[in-house]
Every structure is written in C-alpha cells, then in structure tokens.
Amino acid sequence: MARIPEIGPYTMFLRNTNVNRSQPVLIYNNRYIAYYRMLSYIDSMSYYLSNNLGINPGDPGIIIVRELPEFIISLFAMIKAGLSITIIDPDDSYLLIDKIKSSRITIASYDDYEKLSDFGYFIVSDSQFSGFRDMILGSIRRIKHKDTKFSNVIYSGKGSENFEDDSMIKFIRNGHEIKFNQRYIIENVFNINYSMPKMENRPYIKSNVPGYIPAGFMFSIMIPISFGATIINGKSDRSYDFSFECMDGMPFYGYRYGLNYIYYYFRDSSLAVFRENSNVFDMFDYNIENNHLSVYYKDITIDLDDYFYDDLKIRRGNYIIRSCREIYPDFILKKLEPCNIKPEIIINGNEIEMIVNKYDYKCIEDRLSKFEMPDKINVYE
Structure with missing residues (x-):
C-alpha cells in the first residue's frame, strides 16, 4: 500500500500562497493580507529568529496570541525557524503573570506590567528561566509535565504604550530587540466585492473560531489554506455576495x-x-x-x-x-x-x-x- 506523504502546516501554506494564479487572502476586521505577503513577513521573522536572536532548531517556545493574523504569522515563522511550539489559550494568560510576579522573574523591561496583553513578543533567556518551567506547568492545565521542556518563552500581543505603533510586533532576547510593523503588509479594503480577485471553483471560508484553540486552528487556518481559500475572520461592515462552502x-x-x-x-x-x-x-x-x-x-x-x-x-x-x-x-x-x-x-x-x-x-x-x-x-x- 502506498504511503500518503505527510505535509506540515507551513509546507501546505507555502504551496497555496499563489493558487491558480490568484491571490488568496485573509480578510480580518475589514482589512486583508494576501497569503504571499504573509509569507514574506513569515520569512523575515524566521530569519531574524534564527540569525539575530540565536534560536536553534528544536528549541522550545510558547505562543500566547489572540489575533488571527499575528497568530498565523508567528506560528509559521516559529515552525520555519524549527522551534518546538506550545500554544497557550490567552484566556489563561492571567495565570502566567501572577506566577511571573510572585517568582520575581524579570522579562526584559516589562516586569511591572499587570497583564500579559501589554507585552510585545519576548523571549526569556536561560539565565532568567530558573523555576519558570515548573511555574508554567503548574498554572496551565493543557501542558503536561512529561511532554514539555522549556528554555525559551515567546509571547505575542499588542497595545503596549511602549510600542511606536499599535500594530508593532517585537521580539526581545537578552536586551536585543527586533521590531516588525504590520502596516507594511496589512492594507485597507476599499471594496471587497470589487477589488477581490476572482476565485472560481474555490470557496471563501468564514470562521470566527479563535485560531489558538484546536477547532479554530482547523477551521480558521488549516482548512482554508489547504486549498488556497480566502479566509474571512473577525468583524466586518462589508457585504459579501457569495455563498460559503463551510x-x-x-x-x-x-x-x-x-x-x-x-x-x-x-x-x-x-x-x-x-x-x-x-x-x-x-x-x-x-x-x-x-x-x-x-x-x-x-x-x-x-x-x-x-x-x-x-x-x-x-x-x-x-x-x-x-x-x-x-x-x-x-x-x-x-x-x-x-x-x-x-x-x-x-x-x-x-x-x-x-x-x-x-x-x-x-x-x-x-x-x-x-x-x-x-x-x-x-x-x-
């Protein structure tokens, strides 16, 4: 019996960034990101993770992120960089910040923030990590002690007053910062019905299931990208004159x-x-x-x-x-x-x-x- 080849999420995304000479896109809160532009952003992040922050293949990392565009970009960037990824529901993030404060762990310059949602991306260095592994494992039920080894933590969020722009994404490790600005990849949608490329024989997929939970990862990310569909997620005041396949x-x-x-x-x-x-x-x-x-x-x-x-x-x-x-x-x-x-x-x-x-x-x-x-x-x- 022939074996069905396994295709990873990033490889599948890579194959479907430009399907049938069209431009599948993610429509999110009245804005859109073309898959190929997301890929460029993913490549850039992955490069800096590997070369400027010293991430090595197999290093473990955690993603805590709520917004779908940032989730997709950060997830695939980390996959390409070779990290072993654990995804945590942001609704549980308050458990982390309590443990961080009680353990007096310094996380870059953000140790005095009250909520994890105030942070940008950060990576905790090994010297700061003492006791952090057991602290996280004791706070988050979804993570099993036997299956997880941590040396780095990656968190994503936005809205911090330290950011020059609300759409800024920041990586921090050992005092070294790398900033990304989403304004270069996210553009306003003027008229979706008019400006969207024609996508014959391929559906638009509408889902508001958060990407950071298993069902959301499937319905909001993997099913659409598996055949180059256009993802519609979040709130929109636009009207769409088409039927959804799912x-x-x-x-x-x-x-x-x-x-x-x-x-x-x-x-x-x-x-x-x-x-x-x-x-x-x-x-x-x-x-x-x-x-x-x-x-x-x-x-x-x-x-x-x-x-x-x-x-x-x-x-x-x-x-x-x-x-x-x-x-x-x-x-x-x-x-x-x-x-x-x-x-x-x-x-x-x-x-x-x-x-x-x-x-x-x-x-x-x-x-x-x-x-x-x-x-x-x-x-x-």
Whole structure:
C-alpha cells in the first residue's frame, strides 16, 4: 500500500500562497493580507529568529496570541525557524503573570506590567528561566509535565504604550530587540466585492473560531489554506455576495451537497442544521445578517408520515432550529447538547407555522408546503 506523504502546516501554506494564479487572502476586521505577503513577513521573522536572536532548531517556545493574523504569522515563522511550539489559550494568560510576579522573574523591561496583553513578543533567556518551567506547568492545565521542556518563552500581543505603533510586533532576547510593523503588509479594503480577485471553483471560508484553540486552528487556518481559500475572520461592515462552502461548524462532516449528512454547530449557540441523505432536506442556502444566520429551503416536500418532527423552534426571527428526535435520537440529541438548545413545540392542531425574515413556512396536514426563496444570498458579518 502506498504511503500518503505527510505535509506540515507551513509546507501546505507555502504551496497555496499563489493558487491558480490568484491571490488568496485573509480578510480580518475589514482589512486583508494576501497569503504571499504573509509569507514574506513569515520569512523575515524566521530569519531574524534564527540569525539575530540565536534560536536553534528544536528549541522550545510558547505562543500566547489572540489575533488571527499575528497568530498565523508567528506560528509559521516559529515552525520555519524549527522551534518546538506550545500554544497557550490567552484566556489563561492571567495565570502566567501572577506566577511571573510572585517568582520575581524579570522579562526584559516589562516586569511591572499587570497583564500579559501589554507585552510585545519576548523571549526569556536561560539565565532568567530558573523555576519558570515548573511555574508554567503548574498554572496551565493543557501542558503536561512529561511532554514539555522549556528554555525559551515567546509571547505575542499588542497595545503596549511602549510600542511606536499599535500594530508593532517585537521580539526581545537578552536586551536585543527586533521590531516588525504590520502596516507594511496589512492594507485597507476599499471594496471587497470589487477589488477581490476572482476565485472560481474555490470557496471563501468564514470562521470566527479563535485560531489558538484546536477547532479554530482547523477551521480558521488549516482548512482554508489547504486549498488556497480566502479566509474571512473577525468583524466586518462589508457585504459579501457569495455563498460559503463551510462556516463555523464543528465538527465538519461531508461537503455542502456531498455525502450522507452535514452537521453544523455554531459557537454562538444559534443553529444546528442536519442533512441526512435526501430524505429530509434536499437543498439549503443560508443568509447571515448582523451575525445571525438563516437557512432557506428551496422547493422541499417533507413527508411527515414517515418522519415525525416533535421539536420546532424559531428564535429572534433569524434562527432555525430543528431536531428530529424520532429519527436519530441519540445522534441528534448529543449534538444539540453543546448548543444549549431547549426546543419548544409550536403546533396549532395540524398546522405548524414558522416565520423567518417575514417569510411564512407552514406545515399543514402532515406536509410542508413548497415555497420559493430569493436566488441572491447576501452575507453580512
């Protein structure tokens, strides 16, 4: 049996920076970074890590970073420099600063800051590292003692008053500083619909899952870059006239009109959508408006003689939640539990009515009436 070659994250990113002569980009908070420009930034950071800060292949490092562009750039720069990387959820960073202060460990000139979010990138030298390893391991549950050996710590953040610019990224080791300014790689988007390159046969992927958690690393980073898709992340006041192939869903099963079923779980607990073969939903599209999502079903007839739906609920006019208890009770109920959904029964005699965005959907006499929806789907963040 032929062996499937393993491809690392950086190699995959490198191969897809310029796919099909297009320019896949990361759209983040109304700004964009083209993949190839990110690559240039990654190369520069990696070079300085290896040559100016004396990082050696195999040296361990920690990443604590919240913003997706900085996360991608710093992660791939560290991978290229050969560091052994541990990723820490920034929500746990307050545990670190308490331990740093109590242990009287000096970190460059930032030892008097109250929050780790005030720091720039820094690397703690070996002479400052005494006791720091056990301190971190005792504070962060995600790190196992047996699997981790630390000699350096890398932290990323922004917003410090010591920065000349809020978008500055800084590496510090033994008093030696290297600064990077994101203004040279991040540009304003004038009109996404007009200025974005055409991306035929390749999707835009929308995800607000943080990149520093495992699901976010998969859905916000690896899935998009694996086939040169455009990533849309963060808040935006732009409108996008296209459909997404996948969204915040986790886990991600099948494909949009693909095999067996698709299950979407949205982190804001707004929606769970199930598609099982073609028995239930033949086709669906969705619309996002003000961070709410609606699902549109086109020309569907559902025979309720065979499939009994005892839960049907519409929330705030933009959410559709449907569970099919009698068909797949174990599977569906388990998948609905993370959403904190408590379905309500809305039945008037033999009629079930739901109103979504001023469209009426009625289930009368055990059959769901057919209806037409607009062809154009506008997507808003």
